[in-house]
Structures are given as C-alpha cells and as structure tokens.
Amino acid sequence: MKYIDPHIHMVSRTTDDYQRMAQAGCIAITEPAFWAGFDRSSAQGFYDYFRQLTEYEPKRAAQFGIQHFTWLCINPKEADDPGFAREVVSMIPDFLNSKEQLCGGNVLGIGEIGLNKNTKNELIILEEQIALAETFNQLVLVHTPHLEDKLKGTRLIMDALSASKIDPGRILIDHVEEHTVSEVLDRGFWAGMTLYPDTKVTPQRAADIIEMYGDERIWMNSAGDWGCSDPLAVPKARLEMRRRGHAPTTVDKVTFNNPQQFLSQSPNFLLT
C-alpha cells in the first residue's frame, strides 16, 4: 500500500517524520510555500525559503525513498502588504525558469495562494499570482481561509480563478469542508480535504465527504506543519475508509491515483 501526501510542510517537521511516513507507505509528497508562523522581515527571507524547498528538502526526503515536489508563492497571510508581496512574487519566475526546472526540477506550480482574512489587498495579490500561473502555464494549489471566513473566501477565490483563462481542471482548491466542497466540484475544480486535529476535517468526516460527493477530483492531505498536526493523517484516513468497508481501489484512488492524475499535469511530476 503506497500513498501520496499532496500537501505537507516538511520544513517544519523532523527527519523522524519522513521515516515514519515512509514506513506507512508514503512515496511522494508535495510541499506548498506557506506562512512560517511569523512574518518574514524581507523578501530575501523568501528567497532562502524557496531554495530550501527546491534544493535542500528534496535531498532530505530522498534519504527515505520519498520524492519531494513543491509549489512557490507568497502566502495570503503575508500578501496583505502589496509592495512587499510583489517583491517576493518577482523572484518566482527565476525558480520556474532555471535549468533544473525545465527538465526535472521539483516545482509543480504556484501555491498555496488564496485568501486569509478576505481583504482587498490579499485579493489583488491573489489575482497577480493567478496571472503568473497563467503566464508560465503552471498548476495552481489554493489555500482557503479557515473557520468563519472559509465560505466567503472560497467563493471570492473561485470567482478570481474563473476570471482567468486557467482550466479549472488544473486548479486544486484545498481545505474544503462540508459547506464548500460541492461548489468547488460543481465549478470544475479539484478539491482537497485537510485532515487536521481539532480545526479542520477528521478522517471520519473525510470518509463521509467521499461517500456524499464521490471519489472524482478529490484528494486528502495532512497539511502537517508547525502546529498541532499529524504527518500520518493520510494513512489514518485510509484505515478509516477500510474499516467502513470501502474497496481498496477506492482508498487507493483518493490517496494515490487522484493526486497522481492531477499532479501529472505538470511535466515536473514524474514518479520514479
């Protein structure tokens, strides 16, 4: 049994976590650029972070037979200052254009972009990063706001994406819950469920959502990071689905085949 965790922030996790994930069957992960828990003081801080994501982290993962892929962007929380955000965004094309990226680099697209507090400033930078993805023909991974801001934010984000020319089949909208998943799928996007203790979706609810909305264009991830999170959340959700009697093919579809299908739209996603 092998699986892909398509959203996890390994820079915040220990090497032991890679080992445990490998033991649980993880063969590939994708790591979106995100907020580090504090605001960086300069664009240079992001440059170093992007190097960590594209150079260092793949080597650490490889020690355990896990392939590491990544997404670059300025996250919505630090995108509220447009001047600063633009400085960071301007560095991204170099990472997309580098020789490694043109043949076998690990950048899959722009992400996780989105909204945090649903502000006009965040929306402007979101639109500019959608345009960047369009220009460079990149996949898009979307962060949706949490708690009371999720429903409104998810709709604003989908409207911004629909105004672009990017095929919704090349966009994954993450952190969906029961009140957002149907609109995301109805509009043709892919949907991601984040399994996170306390604040997001439990393995039980993820299995419920698959039962209610089907197993097409949907995946699940741990979004493990520096907060209380569980890097083994995906294998736990697999067990939950098996316990209910879901066919192994269905379990594999949502935890391996679906992520593989979506991510393979990037020429840089090649499983070895």
Next chain:
Amino acid sequence: MNENWSFSDALGMNPQTKQQVVDTYFMEHRARLVDIAAYLDRVDRGQGDDPLDFRDVAFRRAVEILLDGQPQRARRVLELFSDHTSELPQSADGMKGAMGAVSLTDGGAA
C-alpha cells in the same frame, strides 16, 4: 448522472448499515456529546452574567440543528458559523484572528 445533477445533491452512498454505523461510532460520539453537555454546564457555572457572546448564541443555535431531523447537518452547522457579509476590508491590519463564528444579527445567518 443526469445533466442537471449537481454536487449539491449529495450521493449519500455509505457501505455500512445504520446498525454498523452505530456499532462503530456510538462510543466515540457519546464521549463528544458528554463533552458538549459539560461545556454548557461550565458556562452556566461561570461567574457573572450571561455573556451574550455571539459565539455562544451561534453555538446554541447549532445544537438545535442537530435535532431538527433534516439532512446535511454538518454542512448547515458550518454555514451557520460562516460570515455571510459581502464587504471586503482593505487590509487585515489590526484585525483579530478568526473566531469560529459570527454574530447572527449582523453578518451571520445563512
């Protein structure tokens, strides 16, 4: 799937029987239910006047949804806790983090 089908018309497929669902999950959710009961008792035992906090108001409304006999309770509870306003602030400067609910009199209530 007919062409008018939308994901809002949930499939509702579940490989377990109702009896199996109860057998599998009763103990886990019995514990969570007692947690909620104890939380409401804890608010009652707190000192001072009723807080009239918008989160507390929304919480009690959400508990009513659990027993209204209608489908899609999780979705409706999440909608109840959601911001339904349409204005956008310019910046997040000085804004508090997410609180998990909104005032049902201004901005809430689906």
